[in-house]
Amino acid sequence: MLIVETIILIISLLIVANIISHYFVSIPASLIQIVAGVIAAVTINVKISVNTEWFLLVFIAPILFNDGNRFPKKELWKLKGPIMGNAIILVIVSTVVGGALVKFLMPSLPWATAFTLVAVLSPTDPIAVQSIAKKAKLPDKLMHLISGESLINDASGLICFKYAVAATVTGAFSLANATIDFFYIAIIGALVGAVMIWIFNGVRLYLINQGIDDSILHAIIQILIPFIIYYVAEDVFHVSGVVAVVIAGILNISSSRTTGAFSPEIRLVTSRTWDMLVYLLNGFVFVLLGIEIPFAMEELIHNQSMNTIKALGFAFVIWVMLTVIRFLWSYFYSTFFERSDRTDFNFFSKARFYYCLMSGISGVRGAVTMVAILSLPFVTDSGAAFPARTLLLFIASAVIIYSLIGATILIPLITKNSAPITYRGNAINTDDDDDEDVDVDNSADDTEVVSTNPNTLSVEKANRIVIEKTINKLREENKNGRDPVYTTVIAEYVFNLHNIQLQSDGPNPISKKRIKGKKDAELWDICFNCELEAIEELYAANEISDDAYQTAVKRIEKYKRDLVKHHYNQTVEFFVAYFKRTVKEISKVIHIPFTKREEVVQYNREAIKISIAGSRRALEKLRELEETDSEIAYDNLLYLFQRHYEERLELLQGRRRNHSEQFNIDKVNLEVNALSFQRAFVLDLLEQGRISRATANTLRKNINYSEEVINYDI
Known part of the structure; x- marks a missing residue:
């Protein structure tokens, strides 16, 4: 009953805080939620104890999975250098330098505890500045960098945090063992996440293939995925559940409308469900933070060596230090590694200075930092209290508040514009007015x-x-x-x-291997004959080799033989095709030594020439059939086949990947x-x-x- 009452109380506080935030749009909703938690703790003496394991499972898994799922995938590769630099090197530099500064400020604090504090402050929250990006005209590159960095440093920062906590709890730390263990749990965790999301994606697609398209069912499955993956990674394989859910989120079937297998209803319901869940989880985190602050302050008041004012000062110094380190790193990287002209070296640039300054201030700390700091254990293995737990909680929460206020005030000043600020889960689209045409x-x-x-x-x-x-x-x-x-x-x-x-x-889509009707088979036969004619012409003109010719002809003839084989097991065919698609996607990224020669040939220059020639010949024939008014007889299949070959040509000639923004x-x-x-x-x-x-x-x-x-x- 106590758990139910606690949940109802936190949700009520969250609702009240968010209602108030609508009247004070210039104040981040997270700050109002923290204040609501503080008031609840002071007035009704609310105190909540959280368990580390379930807290990480309930909050970390869904938040990071959702971040990975919504990350702009194309930008991940384009900005891989600065993203990995910020997410890994910057985290390490910040932890080492910051840990030394924290130890200097608080000599009585153990080294492991000092590194724990800085490690927990390394994950950044990009949603905290995304709401002002458009009006404040933050560069798109900067926003993509912040998003990508946050996704990766959530994983790297939390793994560092885990080791720092372990060193504090056990009192032992080996750099060599930690390094080996780090790579092991990260790599195996990534594999676990990739394999499990591959299975879940296949199951969801199979359900759609079988006509099971209930939007609520698919939304529930989607919500359960990160919890299951995190649990399996941590408790079954004993690897990083954080890395597993991040990789799973990146590889998850997106909820965007480009995923043609899912209906608009499924995609919309799933997206809205995730919005609500993440919105609640973030609200819970900040309300819990507010509830914890008064008790941390109470202990600080009774602490002879540390008081609240001094702790606030230390927190401010740490925030400034992290901002400066981030600025210096950004300036160093952009100066020495991102110059378009290596011969024209200019160390100081006003534009670069303001860009890096915005990058430093945009390193806002948010929900992930709070989830991690609230998960600190209360005791060590020896039974003693965790060193300065309430102090760490108070300083971390103060740094979050400083970073939120700093971004709210300074970014609009730098860009000479203003807009309300939000955080993870509070950026729900509100432009979806009800359509008046709907009659309920x-x-x-x-x-x-x-x-x-x-x-x-x-x-x-x-x-x-x-x-x-x-x-x-x-x-x-x-x-x-x-x-x-x-x-x-x-x-x-x-x-x-x-x-x-x-x-x-x-x-x-239409498929060479799965013929759905007589008219499909007729058109495929016509197209295959056209492709064979094009192949014969290329071979006769000595434009392709014997190997390429034989491979292409065998492939087309196999498709033609399959035209008469209409009987297939739908389930077997689905999973075989799903597996082959996966192997094909993997082979595009890495070369598999045992790949068959025929599979390698299709990617070489001759295979592309054959595909282009065959597609053009088939397209000419389809347009000829269209002009003879045969389209009605094929129930619009002519248009469908035309678009199939047009898209193939666009892909082969490199046009499909470069659609303009105007398109x-x-x-x-x-x-x-x-x-x-x-x-x-x-x-x-x-x-x-x-x-x-x-x-x-x-x-x-x-x-x-x-x-x-x-x-x-x-």
């Missing part, structure tokens, strides 16, 4: 319409009609028929229409317009009496989900 009236009148009008369409048939009308509308606007934005969006709609017509198990903006705008077309067509069907009001509500709800996902991504 599901009264008995709707049932009567359905039962008395035999001409009303089912949801599936009405959805197909709406999509067909939307495709036609988009084609009318795409006058030249070759606008890449229109062709991309139309292809997505044709995908959906094709799967509806075939009553597919899921929105899977992405135009695509989003067109997707929003297409959804408005769908709403209009739903209204037409309703006014014509062809669908019931309940069916119209269902269709509108699906449209709203799609629009919400677009808005959420933006």
